[in-house]
Amino acid sequence: MTAPLLEVKALAKRFPLGNGWFQRTGSVHAVNGVDLTVYEGETLGIVGESGCGKSTLGRCMLRLLEPTEGEIVFQGKDIRSFAKAELHRARRNMQMVFQNPFDTLNPKLTIQKILAESLIAHHIPMTQRQQLIEETIEIVGLSKRHLSRYAHEFSGGQRQRIGIARALMLRPKLIIADEPVSALDVSIQSQILNLLQDLQEQFALTYIFISHDLSVVEHIADRVAVMYLGKVVELATKQELFQRPMHPYAQALLSAVPVTDPDEKKERIILKGDLPSPSNPPSGCTFHPRCHACMDVCKTAVPRLREVEGRLVACHLYEQ
Ligand code: SF4
Numbered sequence: 001m002t003a004p005l006l007e008v009k010a011l012a013k014r015f016p017l018g019n020g021w022f023q024r025t026g027s028v029h030a031v032n033g034v035d036l037t038v039y040e041g042e043t044l045g046i047v048g049e050s051g052c053g054k055s056t057l058g059r060c061m062l063r064l065l066e067p068t069e070g071e072i073v074f075q076g077k078d079i080r081s082f083a084k085a086e087l088h089r090a091r092r093n094m095q096m097v098f099q100n101p102f103d104t105l106n107p108k109l110t111i112q113k114i115l116a117e118s119l120i121a122h123h124i125p126m127t128q129r130q131q132l133i134e135e136t137i138e139i140v141g142l143s144k145r146h147l148s149r150y151a152h153e154f155s156g157g158q159r160q161r162i163g164i165a166r167a168l169m170l171r172p173k174l175i176i177a178d179e180p181v182s183a184l185d186v187s188i189q190s191q192i193l194n195l196l197q198d199l200q201e202q203f204a205l206t207y208i209f210i211s212h213d214l215s216v217v218e219h220i221a222d223r224v225a226v227m228y229l230g231k232v233v234e235l236a237t238k239q240e241l242f243q244r245p246m247h248p249y250a251q252a253l254l255s256a257v258p259v260t261d262p263d264e265k266k267e268r269i270i271l272k273g274d275l276p277s278p279s280n281p282p283s284g285c286t287f288h289p290r291c292h293a294c295m296d297v298c299k300t301a302v303p304r305l306r307e308v309e310g311r312l313v314a315c316h317l318y319e320q
Contacts, residue, residue: 002040004073005174005206006061009035011070012230013053013060017279028279030056031067032230035305038174043200043207045221045238047214047253051275053230054210058176061208062094063087074174092122095172099179101163105151111137111162112147118169132169139202140165141195157188161195168199176208181216193220214257218242226250229278229286236311246313248291285316293317 013031030053038044046054059065061072063079072079079090098104105114115133124132134144140161151159160180167175177196181189197220199205211217217224217238224241226234226249234247245251252269259266272290276282282289288298297316305314 002042004037005040005075006038006208007036007071007073008057008061009071009073011035011057011060011072012068013056013065014068026279028277029230029281030278031060032278032281033070034227034230034232036225036232036235038206038208040173040206041200041204042222043209043220045217045224046208046210046227047212047217047224048227049253049275050212051278052227053278054212054227055178057227058096058178058208058210062091062096062176064096088121092170093173095167095170095175097160097163097167097175097177097180100183101159102151102156105159105162105166107151110148110150114151114162115147115166115169118166122170124170136165136168137162139168139199155188156184157191160184160188160192164192164195164199168203171203172205174206174208176210178210179212180209182211182213189216190219196220214253218257226253229276229281231286231314232305232312233287233314234312235305240311246308246311246318247315248293248317249287285314 011031011034012029014027014029016027032053034057046057048054056065060067063072067080074090074094079087082090112133115136116129119129119132133147137144137147142158142161151162154162180196181192184192193216196207200207209217209220221238223235223237225232226241226247228249234241234245234250241250242254245254252271255266255269269292276286276289284300285291285298285303288294291298295316301316303314303316303319305312308318
């Protein structure tokens with residue numbers, strides 16, 4: 001294992017609900033005490049149903065959303081203690097790729113100007129800017145002639161290449177990719193995944209790859225964290241998780257992944273009910289109302305994420 005690049009400790013994000021006469025009070029526990037370590041050069045996949053808090057966690061790790069509690073240690077420093085200027089400098093090494101780049105590419109700016117923005121913000125000398133822009137647009141598989149165009153002139157796959165180029169402009173160490181291929185056709189998805197893998201090798205990048213699509217995560221991740229209602233419930237290597245998920249929620253999620261081998265039989269586990277509201281999570285293990293293995297203890301006691309057979313699992317089934 002390489003050195004840790006990013007560690008989050010007891011990270012929590014709560015969104016307050018309204019407090020007027022006709023509004024509900026309280027808060028939504030979007031991220032609820034997450035501990036994670038991301039090692040240099042790896043790809044950590046984060047999976048879970050929509051609404052489980054994985055995107056909020058990704059944004060909190062970069063402080064694009066301010067966490068309510070916890071630590072974010074990047075390259076040995078707690079960036080939660082950073083003032084604005086120091087955080088701005090740290091962000092040079094921490095970038096994000098979003099699901100739909102069209103929403104985040106300014107339609108009034110040419111691609112040249114979009115790519116120049118971060119270079120200007122980080123005071124990269126003008127003499128180096130053009131070279132970096134031209135080099136980067138070609139690295140992501142586009143060309144210099146695309147620089148004078150606007151975002152609406154590109155296909156979804158090309159826009160995502162521009163989104164990746166923008167994240168790459170400052171040659172960061174960490175990229176958090178939030179559902180980067182979910183909006184793309186399957187044929188384009190594999191091109192973008194291959195591009196991300198090539199870039200990882202070329203620039204020694206570390207990725208946090210957030211996705212609801214387990215097949216995509218299986219393709220790209222080294223380790224995978226499974227999230228349920230704001231918490232990590234299992235963290236394992238890709239091989240361990242896909243061959244033998246241990247947490248009942250991870251078992252249900254993985255039972256829905258299509259198999260490519262026609263001789264392989266897989267029993268689908270259908271989850272009962274919907275994801276509960278994060279503003280009013282169930283007591284004990286928050287998965288207990290949907291869990292086929294639920295025991296009495298699960299309704300009252302919160303399971304801790306602990307080491308089980310070389311991986312981390314939060315489930316009373318594995319407690320002695
Ligand atoms: Fe199911 Fe209990 Fe494990 Fe939760 S702690 S996943 S309810 S067995």
